[in-house]
Amino acid sequence: xxxxxxxxxxxxxxxxxxxHNAFTNPAFLLPSVLFPLFFxxxxxxxxxxxxxxxxxxxxxxxxxxxxxxxxxxAAAFGGVFTGFSIAxxxxxxxxxxxxLAAPNRGGIIIGYVISAMVRAIFVLAVVFLAGLVSGMxxxxxxxxxxxxxxxxxxxxxxxxxxxxxxxxxLRTMQAGPVMQMPVFILLFLAPVYVPLNLVAGWxxxxxxxxxxxxxxxxxxxxxxxxxxxxxxxxxxxxAMFAIAALWARGGLxxxxxxx
Amino acid sequence: xxxxxxxxxxxxxxxxxxRAVRRILRNPAQLVFPVAFPLVLLGVNTSxxxxxxxxxxxxxxxxxxxxxxxxxMQGALFAALNGGQDLARDIQGGFLDRLAMTxxxxxxxxxxxxxxxxxxxxxxxxxxxxxxxxxGAGIASGVAGALVLLVLAITISFAFACFGTFVxxxxxxxxxxxxxxxxFFVLLFLSSAFFPRDLIEQDWFRTIATYNPVxxxxxxxxxxxxxxxxxEALALAFGISGVAIAAFLAxxxxxxxxxxxxx
Numbered sequence: 001x002x003x004x005x006x007x008x009x010x011x012x013x014x015x016x017x018x019x020h021n022a023f024t025n026p027a028f029l030l031p032s033v034l035f036p037l038f039f040x041x042x043x044x045x046x047x048x049x050x051x052x053x054x055x056x057x058x059x060x061x062x063x064x065x066x067x068x069x070x071x072x073x074a075a076a077f078g079g080v081f082t083g084f085s086i087a088x089x090x091x092x093x094x095x096x097x098x099x100l101a102a103p104n105r106g107g108i109i110i111g112y113v114i115s116a117m118v119r120a121i122f123v124l125a126v127v128f129l130a131g132l133v134s135g136m137x138x139x140x141x142x143x144x145x146x147x148x149x150x151x152x153x154x155x156x157x158x159x160x161x162x163x164x165x166x167x168x169x170l171r172t173m174q175a176g177p178v179m180q181m182p183v184f185i186l187l188f189l190a191p192v193y194v195p196l197n198l199v200a201g202w203x204x205x206x207x208x209x210x211x212x213x214x215x216x217x218x219x220x221x222x223x224x225x226x227x228x229x230x231x232x233x234x235x236x237x238x239a240m241f242a243i244a245a246l247w248a249r250g251g252l253x254x255x256x257x258x259x
Numbered sequence: 260x261x262x263x264x265x266x267x268x269x270x271x272x273x274x275x276x277x278r279a280v281r282r283i284l285r286n287p288a289q290l291v292f293p294v295a296f297p298l299v300l301l302g303v304n305t306s307x308x309x310x311x312x313x314x315x316x317x318x319x320x321x322x323x324x325x326x327x328x329x330x331x332m333q334g335a336l337f338a339a340l341n342g343g344q345d346l347a348r349d350i351q352g353g354f355l356d357r358l359a360m361t362x363x364x365x366x367x368x369x370x371x372x373x374x375x376x377x378x379x380x381x382x383x384x385x386x387x388x389x390x391x392x393x394x395g396a397g398i399a400s401g402v403a404g405a406l407v408l409l410v411l412a413i414t415i416s417f418a419f420a421c422f423g424t425f426v427x428x429x430x431x432x433x434x435x436x437x438x439x440x441x442x443f444f445v446l447l448f449l450s451s452a453f454f455p456r457d458l459i460e461q462d463w464f465r466t467i468a469t470y471n472p473v474x475x476x477x478x479x480x481x482x483x484x485x486x487x488x489x490x491e492a493l494a495l496a497f498g499i500s501g502v503a504i505a506a507f508l509a510x511x512x513x514x515x516x517x518x519x520x521x522x
Contacts, residue, residue, distance in 0.1 A: 031441075034441070035441075038441075038444075038445060038448070039448075041449075042448035042449060045459075045461045045463065045464035046448070046449070046453055046454050046459055046461070046464050046468070047308070047311075047453060047454055048459075048460045048461055049311070049314060049454060049458045049459060049460045050308065050310060050311045050314070050454075052314055053310040053311060053313050053314055054310075054313055055310075056310065177292070185299070188300070188303045188307075189303065191307070192303075192307055193304075193307040193308050194307065194308070194310050198309075198310040199306055199307055199309075199310075200305075200306045200309035200310070201305065201306040201309065202302070202306060203302070203303055203306030203307060204306060
């Protein structure tokens with residue numbers, strides 16, 4: 001078998017196992033579905049009055065405005081939840097057996113990433129349905145929605161690589177907050193509730209340089225059918241992917257050294 | 260252990276409360292994260308939702324004033340979670356079993372355990388108030404109001420701690436206590452914590468917020484910050500917290516008796 005074949009075989013096996021675990025054990029899948037769904041309900045339901053503020057200029061309505069945020073958040077946290085699973089695999093000894101058995105260990109990370117992306121598609125579908133039920137307006141074309149999905153999957157990929165790097169270095173479920181907090185902070189230091197021009201104070205200054213701001217603005221552009229910040233978003237994602245991939249590879253090496 | 264067994268109730272409570280406090284102090288993650296995280300969110304929300312203050316009918320011109328009540332609630336939630344988890348760890352680790360073999364009273368165990376949560380409640384409430392005022396929040400009810408605010412915040416924190424204690428005693432595992440954490444957050448987010456009830460546009464959300472007791476706890480604290488002295492808001496906040504304390508203390512005492520019999 002070629003090197004590619006070996007990697008694909010390991011990745012496929014790890015992805016199948018991750019998806020089997022997720023879809024047969026509700027305790028694994030439910031948090032990643034309920035968490036974004038809850039934020040969607042709480043923000044779109046409770047804060048919709050803020051769309052009446054002067055200069056709030058998102059044409060598709062507040063539910064759609066929050067839907068874009070929840071898509072990115074669901075994708076990012078899906079990656080973090082996958083990191084929790086990797087840490088659990090190390091804590092219970094499965095990951096060590098997996099590393100002994102795998103002819104190409106890079107495939108392990110790819111498998112986890114694939115599993116996270118499939119889970120993200122499921123979660124996004126649920127959130128999308130919830131949005132439609134609650135009267136969400138989508139002004140974007142089918143192509144725009146496809147672009148939104150690609151954007152969310154790229155975010156999922158980057159966050160999974162980030163969380164995998166942590167999980168493989170620390171190899172304990174207690175590392176959960178270390179995976180979660182930076183993602184949480186990055187997301188919430190972006191224009192979550194209102195467009196960037198209405199964000200005040202120091203968060204506005206931080207948000208201007210936060211890549212998550214570009215992700216959110218691009219996602220909202222796709223939802224409203226007015227794509228924006230696509231170039232800067234792609235560039236940021238590429239750079240973050242490269243850094244996160246190196247980070248995950250370092251984590252894998254650390255786990256290999258630990259034996 | 261033998262000192263504990265032969266001492267009177269107040270010293271039993273003192274010993275166990277001291278142990279609970281020491282356990283918090285020895286674990287910085289248990290102290291720093293629950294105190295710091297609500298402050299970070301306060302900063303983020305204050306900037307993110309400042310535009311809402313331009314809405315007609317918004318009760319204050321500063322979202323910081325409006326949102327200052329939120330960290331008190333979040334701090335209470337974290338105190339409940341940590342207190343419950345500590346107790347669950349005692350149950351899982353066999354500490355409760357060993358105590359059950361001594362003449363220690365159940366009341367001392369409950370009071371001692373809640374002493375740790377009360378300590379967290381006091382520390383975080385004082386810090387949130389100081390930070391809020393330092394960043395420009397005005398307390399409309401003045402210095403006396405600030406003191407009442409602290410008492411109310413600590414009372415609310417104690418009410419949540421009683422709930423966390425009940426869950427820990429009933430379920431006996433840290434996982435079960437963790438499992439209730441999202442419920443706490445659902446209660447907070449589906450309340451009037453982030454937006455005034457009369458400005459919530461979605462009828463279903465406003466209805467949930469109206470029936471959610473957390474709304475009245477938040478509004479009690481908020482009234483002291485942005486309104487001044489509002490007897491109705493304060494009575495509701497203290498009343499709901501008091502009822503929650505009485506109910507969950509009674510339930511905790513019953514759960515403790517059952518657990519001690521089991522051991």
